[in-house]
Amino acid sequence: VMVWLRRTTHYLFIVVVAVNSTLLTINAGDYIFYTDWAWTSFVVFSISQSTMLVVGAIYYMLFTGVPGTATYYATIMTIYTWVAKGAWFALGYPYDFVVTPVWIPSAMLLDLTYWATRRNKHAAIIIGGTLVGLSLPIFNMINLLLIRDPLEMAFKYPRPTLPPYMTPIEPQVGKFYNSPVALGSGAGAVLSVPIAALGAKLNTWTYRWMAA
Numbered sequence: 637v638m639v640w641l642r643r644t645t646h647y648l649f650i651v652v653v654a655v656n657s658t659l660l661t662i663n664a665g666d667y668i669f670y671t672d673w674a675w676t677s678f679v680v681f682s683i684s685q686s687t688m689l690v691v692g693a694i695y696y697m698l699f700t701g702v703p704g705t706a707t708y709y710a711t712i713m714t715i716y717t718w719v720a721k722g723a724w725f726a727l728g729y730p731y732d733f734v735v736t737p738v739w740i741p742s743a744m745l746l747d748l749t750y751w752a753t754r755r756n757k758h759a760a761i762i763i764g765g766t767l768v769g770l771s772l773p774i775f776n777m778i779n780l781l782l783i784r785d786p787l788e789m790a791f792k793y794p795r796p797t798l799p800p801y802m803t804p805i806e807p808q809v810g811k812f813y814n815s816p817v818a819l820g821s822g823a824g825a826v827l828s829v830p831i832a833a834l835g836a837k838l839n840t841w842t843y844r845w846m847a848a
């Protein structure tokens with residue numbers, strides 16, 4: 637039994653991270669992609685999504701050693717989130733009440749880095765991690781701009797469990813951050829590299845545990 641458990645540790649980790657990514661998106665990003673608080677929260681959301689994507693994607697990719705696995709992992713996250721949106725729809729909310737973040741293109745860049753550097757783990761961590769952090773806020777802002785007025789949706793469909801201090805407010809665009817995409821990309825690029833290294837290290841630790 638222990639041998640079986642150790643060999644399936646990788647797959648269990650992948651499922652846990654992918655499910656948690658869905659929960660983070662729904663809880664931190666409801667009201668259409670974290671837009672209760674407009675651009676200020678967009679920066680926080682971008683960083684959390686970049687780091688969350690890269691830790692699981694690089695873990696899975698290095699485990700298989702096959703370029704394309706990170707994209708597969710991002711696809712799992714995307715499908716899970718779309719399914720979770722169905723729960724909100726069943727409660728009477730519109731299906732676009734929560735927007736699924738665009739993880740897949742950033743994961744593709746990570747895969748391309750791993751492939752182009754001939755499966756170089758360190759290049760995947762440094763270059764791939766940077767590309768994920770840089771690109772994800774850009775893709776998500778494009779995604780957000782294609783959605784109908786998110787603030788209008790937030791006021792029209794208030795979440796019943798929302799505390800008073802979290803009531804949606806008019807966004808103060810430009811008051812705190814002149815460019816949420818630039819700030820999110822910059823911070824995400826810096827933070828995604830050490831988080832990618834953590835994902836790679838988790839892979840090493842798991843192998844050691846399996847061999848014990």
